[in-house]
Amino acid sequence: MLVTALFVVRTRDLLAATMLLGAYSLLSAGMFMVLDAVDVAFTEAAVGAGVSTILMLYALVASGRFERTPTRPQWLPLLVVLATGAALVWGTFDLPPVGAPGNPVHQHVAPRYLQQSGAEIGIPNVVTSVLASYRGYDTLGETAVVFTAGLGVWLLIGGLQRRGAAAPVLASAPHANLILRVVSKFLIPVILLFGLYVQFHGELGPGGGFQAGVILASALIVHLQVFGADQTRQIVPESLLRVLAPLGVLLYGGTGVAGLLLGGNYLDYHPLGRTPVGGQHLGILLVELGVALTVSSTMLLLCYLFAARVARR
Amino acid sequence: MSSLGLYNYWIVIALMMVGLYAVIARGHLVKKLIGLTLFQTAVFFLYISMGFVHGGAAPILSEGVAVYSNPLPHVLILTAIVVGVATTALGLALVVRIREAYGSVDEDELERMDSDA
Amino acid sequence: MSAHAQLLIVLLPLLAAPLAALMRTPDAAWALATAIAWSVLSLALLLLLQVQAEGVLSYAIGGWAAPWGIEYRLDPLGALLQLLLAAVAAAILPWTRQSAARELERARLPGFYAALLLLQAGLLGIVATGDAFNVFVFLEISSLSTYALIAMGRDRRALTAAFRYLILGTLGATFYLIGVGLLYALTGTLNMADLAARLPAVADTRTAHTAVVFVTVGLGLKLAMFPLHAWLPNAYAYAPSAVTALLAATATKVALYVLVRFVWTIFGAEFAFGAIPLAALLGVLAVLGMLIASAVAVRQDEVKRLLAWSSVAQIGYALAGLALASGAGLAAALLHLANHGLMKGALFLALGNIAWRFGNTRLSTLRGLGRAMPWTMAAFVAGGLSLVGVPLTVGFVSKWALLQAALAAGAWWLVGAIALASLLALAYVWRVVEVAYFEASESRDLRCEAPLGLLLPTWLLVLANLWLGIDTRWTLGLAEAAARALAGAGL
Numbered sequence: 011m012l013v014t015a016l017f018v019v020r021t022r023d024l025l026a027a028t029m030l031l032g033a034y035s036l037l038s039a040g041m042f043m044v045l046d047a048v049d050v051a052f053t054e055a056a057v058g059a060g061v062s063t064i065l066m067l068y069a070l071v072a073s074g075r076f077e078r079t080p081t082r083p084q085w086l087p088l089l090v091v092l093a094t095g096a097a098l099v100w101g102t103f104d105l106p107p108v109g110a111p112g113n114p115v116h117q118h119v120a121p122r123y124l125q126q127s128g129a130e131i132g133i134p135n136v137v138t139s140v141l142a143s144y145r146g147y148d149t150l151g152e153t154a155v156v157f158t159a160g161l162g163v164w165l166l167i168g169g170l171q172r173r174g175a176a177a178p179v180l181a182s183a184p185h186a187n188l189i190l191r192v193v194s195k196f197l198i199p200v201i202l203l204f205g206l207y208v209q210f211h212g213e214l215g216p217g218g219g220f221q222a223g224v225i226l227a228s229a230l231i232v233h234l235q236v237f238g239a240d241q242t243r244q245i246v247p248e249s250l251l252r253v254l255a256p257l258g259v260l261l262y263g264g265t266g267v268a269g270l271l272l273g274g275n276y277l278d279y280h281p282l283g284r285t286p287v288g289g290q291h292l293g294i295l296l297v298e299l300g301v302a303l304t305v306s307s308t309m310l311l312l313c314y315l316f317a318a319r320v321a322r323r
Numbered sequence: 324m325s326s327l328g329l330y331n332y333w334i335v336i337a338l339m340m341v342g343l344y345a346v347i348a349r350g351h352l353v354k355k356l357i358g359l360t361l362f363q364t365a366v367f368f369l370y371i372s373m374g375f376v377h378g379g380a381a382p383i384l385s386e387g388v389a390v391y392s393n394p395l396p397h398v399l400i401l402t403a404i405v406v407g408v409a410t411t412a413l414g415l416a417l418v419v420r421i422r423e424a425y426g427s428v429d430e431d432e433l434e435r436m437d438s439d440a
Numbered sequence: 441m442s443a444h445a446q447l448l449i450v451l452l453p454l455l456a457a458p459l460a461a462l463m464r465t466p467d468a469a470w471a472l473a474t475a476i477a478w479s480v481l482s483l484a485l486l487l488l489l490q491v492q493a494e495g496v497l498s499y500a501i502g503g504w505a506a507p508w509g510i511e512y513r514l515d516p517l518g519a520l521l522q523l524l525l526a527a528v529a530a531a532i533l534p535w536t537r538q539s540a541a542r543e544l545e546r547a548r549l550p551g552f553y554a555a556l557l558l559l560q561a562g563l564l565g566i567v568a569t570g571d572a573f574n575v576f577v578f579l580e581i582s583s584l585s586t587y588a589l590i591a592m593g594r595d596r597r598a599l600t601a602a603f604r605y606l607i608l609g610t611l612g613a614t615f616y617l618i619g620v621g622l623l624y625a626l627t628g629t630l631n632m633a634d635l636a637a638r639l640p641a642v643a644d645t646r647t648a649h650t651a652v653v654f655v656t657v658g659l660g661l662k663l664a665m666f667p668l669h670a671w672l673p674n675a676y677a678y679a680p681s682a683v684t685a686l687l688a689a690t691a692t693k694v695a696l697y698v699l700v701r702f703v704w705t706i707f708g709a710e711f712a713f714g715a716i717p718l719a720a721l722l723g724v725l726a727v728l729g730m731l732i733a734s735a736v737a738v739r740q741d742e743v744k745r746l747l748a749w750s751s752v753a754q755i756g757y758a759l760a761g762l763a764l765a766s767g768a769g770l771a772a773a774l775l776h777l778a779n780h781g782l783m784k785g786a787l788f789l790a791l792g793n794i795a796w797r798f799g800n801t802r803l804s805t806l807r808g809l810g811r812a813m814p815w816t817m818a819a820f821v822a823g824g825l826s827l828v829g830v831p832l833t834v835g836f837v838s839k840w841a842l843l844q845a846a847l848a849a850g851a852w853w854l855v856g857a858i859a860l861a862s863l864l865a866l867a868y869v870w871r872v873v874e875v876a877y878f879e880a881s882e883s884r885d886l887r888c889e890a891p892l893g894l895l896l897p898t899w900l901l902v903l904a905n906l907w908l909g910i911d912t913r914w915t916l917g918l919a920e921a922a923a924r925a926l927a928g929a930g931l
Contacts, residue, residue, distance in 0.1 A: 011334075011338065012334065012337055012338060012341070015341045015342070015361055016341060018345075018357060018361065019344065019345040019357075019361070024351065024353055027357055028353075031360060031361070038364055038367075038368070041368070042371055045372065045374070045392070046375060046376075046380065046381045046382070046391075046392035047396075048381045048383070049401060050367070050371060050397050050400050050404070053404050053405075054367075054404060057405070058360070058364070058404075058408075062360065062408050062411050062412075065412055065415050066353065066356070066357070066415065068415070068419075069353055069415040069419055070353060072418070072419045072422055072423075073352070073353060073418055073419065073422040073428040074422075074428065077349070077351040077429075078351070078429055087344060087347035087348035088344065088348070090343075090347060091340045091343050091344045091347065092340070095337070095339070097650055098336045098339070098618070099333060099336055100650065101622060101646055101649070101650025101651070102329050102333065102647065103329070103646050103647075104645035104646045104647040105329060105332060105622070105647050106625065106626075108329065108330075108372050108373075109375050109376055109377035110377070111376050111377070111378075113373075113628075114625070114626060114627055114628040114642075115374065115393055115395070115396070115624060115625060115628040116376060116393055116628070117628055118507075118627065118628030119507050119508060119630075120393045120394065120395050123382075123394055123395065123508070124382065124391050127384075134385065135384075136382040136383065136384060137382055137383075137397050140395060140398045141398045141401060143502060143504070144502065144504050144508055145398055147502065147509075147510045147574065148398070148399075148402055148510065148574055148577050149402065151402075151578055151581060152401075152402045152405050152406065154454060155405065155409050155577065155581055155584060156405060157457075157458060157558075158409065158558050158581055158585050159412050159584055160412075161461055161554055161555060161558075161585075161588070162413045162416070162555065162584055162585065162587065163416040164551060165548055165551050165588050165591075165592060166413075166416040166417060166419075166420055166588060166591055167416050167419055167420060169545075169547055169548065215383060216381075256457075256458030256459070256461045263454065266451075267451075270444060275447075275500055275502065275503045276447045276451065276502070277502040279502070305405075315416070316415070316419070319419055320419075343611075346607060355607055359607065359611070362611075362614060363610075366614055366617055369618065370621050373624065373625045395630075399573055399630075402577060406576075406580045409580070410584065413587055413588065413606065414603065414606050414607075417587070417599055417602055417603045420591065420599050421596075421599045421603060424596040425596065425599075433600050437597055437674075
């Protein structure tokens with residue numbers, strides 16, 4: 011991994027750097043798996059190797075592929091980096107060793123999640139329990155961050171009058187490429203189905219609103235790459251996405267308000283159902299839907315916006 | 324002996340520094356964002372390493388498993404990954420606009436043009 | 441509902457943002473944002489009274505008790521900061537309607553107001569929370585909206601300024617994340633109160649010391665501590681006027697708040713100042729920042745940039761107060777934080793009036809404006825006097841408190857630095873005054889005052905400056921109460 015990272019930084023060909031970064035992301039996802047963080051691995055693979063690579067490619071099309079040789083002195087940055095690194099290494103000497111079960115992080119706070127969430131929330135995936143309930147407020151914030159990014163990108167590069175047909179950018183001659191079209195026609199429904207599975211399976215196994223949102227969006231992003239933005243826009247218009255993205259945040263926030271109105275604290279799901287555990291189930295289902303709504307529509311919207319901007323050149 | 328268990332952290336720190344170097348030293352704006360991604364990914368590893376337990380299982384409750392890895396760092400990093408991609412997207416949008424407005428995405432050239440204006 | 445006020449103050453703007461984004465007409469979005477800003481202000485007042493009556497407030501989000509759930513926790517310091525944020529936004533939003541309509545594209549205005557609401561929600565959320573990771577999440581909400589808002593400025597330099605801020609801001613946030621991660625590894629918790637209780641047992645470790653450094657550097661980037669201020673001058677100079685006013689009055693203040701929170705509440709002053717030479721470090725950087733940034737400000741020809749550099753210098757004053765490591769120094773720093781927010785809010789609104797009329801704020805544009813825009817320029821002069829620290833202004837009150845704290849601590853270096861920096865402030869404010877009042881403009885004799893919709897909010901902030909400068913009991917009392925709650929009885 012270190013080698014990949016070094017190559018990413020060394021190469022002056024940014025297309026290569028971006029592709030390597032995607033590979034690096036996939037490697038990271040593998041490492042996260044090894045470290046038992048399956049949900050994180052899932053997300054890293056979907057985001058790092060998927061969406062962010064696509065967005066970077068768009069930006070490269072717009073900004074040029076090659077980097078100039080730096081003219082300014084390189085010793086100062088190197089010094090800063092080495093000093094920071096040295097400080098961190100020095101700091102690690104008193105860190106508890108990796109993997110020891112007696113470490114403070116495993117003794118305090120976390121045990122309750124592992125021991126009680128089965129009874130308190132009633133779903134097997136503890137990560138989902140913590141994400142959507144115990145620390146559900148962080149996740150509301152995270153959904154708001156995604157919405158903010160979509161809004162920000164729209165404010166910066168959105169709202170163009172589209173003229174003519176925007177050509178698909180990445181597949182250079184898509185209409186000629188029969189194989190690509192046929193394969194993706196088979197692939198897209200499968201990806202969509204998989205996305206739905208991940209959405210509703212998130213309580214049992216790895217997955218959840220965020221991963222599902224990215225996967226659903228990626229099915230349409232594949233469509234966009236192969237058939238061109240205009241065709242995709244006919245299926246899912248941009249104006250719809252610009253409504254769905256804020257609605258997801260409101261659905262999440264509204265679920266919290268419902269708990270509030272029914273006599274609990276904000277984001278307390280207990281009052282939502284007849285039994286506390288039933289309330290938790292319903293609450294988590296709703297907020298995960300909110301997450302998926304905002305994430306999928308924002309990711310696709312981002313691709314639309316970049317594609318339109320790049321096509322204009 | 325104790326430092327053997329820290330080996331993982333040192334790799335993480337090395338990765339962090341590679342990313343940080345790219346952010347500070349490189350002039351191409353997209354390269355800076357790539358560096359930022361590397362840097363952040365390394366920080367994710369820092370957290371996930373903390374949550375790891377030898378012989379533990381992924382934190383999905385099932386019969387007959389007694390030791391799980393710590394779910395909390397996983398949750399935090401899920402959030403951080405999302406924040407990271409949000410930041411990258413916004414940064415890339417800025418790059419596109421900068422390219423349109425200046426015709427360049429090299430930091431040194433941009434600084435020169437800014438100080439001339 | 442008052443039991444939930446602590447949460448609603450953040451939730452209102454957070455959920456109003458997607459609503460604003462769904463709106464079609466700019467005026468509807470503006471009306472929503474303004475109504476929210478005023479509701480937030482009334483909530484902030486309510487909460488301040490509640491904190492004064494009942495002490496620290498705690499709210500368990502999701503019904504999960506801390507440290508397992510996320511806690512909202514409000515003490516006198518938090519209440520003071522929220523009041524500042526709310527008051528400034530409530531004054532600036534009514535002003536924004538006319539200014540933004542002239543500076544921005546009409547189609548983007550609803551999105552612009554949505555971003556302003558997100559910015560406010562982010563900043564309020566940072567202050568409201570008692571959870572170190574939740575700070576990061578809301579920090580990013582406020583930061584991402586800030587980057588986009590800055591980039592909406594009309595000058596193309598707004599784009600490079602926003603990008604630079606995005607890189608440095610994200611580095612800052614990531615450094616903060618590393619610091620919090622190290623603390624988590626040592627204690628197993630993210631709740632601030634819980635951290636404070638568990639840290640002393642592990643304070644003697646190298647890891648804890650490294651955590652202090654990383655949190656401090658990360659926040660130093662966000663609060664534009666000299667020499668980590670590189671992002672600030674251009675960002676303020678080229679952002680849309682309303683954004684500059686809001687940011688200058690609030691954003692860096694909130695980062696400074698988080699630093700105070702970590703040093704006093706979580707690390708404990710004794711540990712933080714003992715672990716690394718924090719006092720010396722902050723002191724040196726504060727003084728350098730005060731003097732160098734003031735000197736640079738004197739040489740600016742663009743008034744918005746001039747005030748931006750002045751902001752870097754003013755952050756130095758507040759940091760110097762912290763560096764004294766005493767209760768009095770802390771109180772002075774907090775007071776300066778709030779007062780500077782008021783001053784810069786008023787000053788940038790006055791500049792915004794000029795930009796509304798002439799499209800820029802170059803020094804040469806201001807020629808003869810003392811006669812052409814008398815009310816706007818009078819507002820600028822009042823704010824400028826406050827910046828210099830003339831008696832009967834808020835600027836004087838906080839500088840006086842800072843001087844007293846410095847004398848009590850025997851910190852003569854700081855007394856000298858304050859005197860010198862005030863002289864420099866006089867110099868840069870005078871440059872503007874001289875051009876506006878003593879250089880006649882051949883082409884411009886006519887009155888061209890800004891409309892009432894812009895003047896009223898500007899003067900609202902100016903009057904707040906003057907009133908709180910004359911009747912100092914209230915703000916001084918609040919700052920001292922906040923400092924006492926943090927630093928113990930050593931006041």
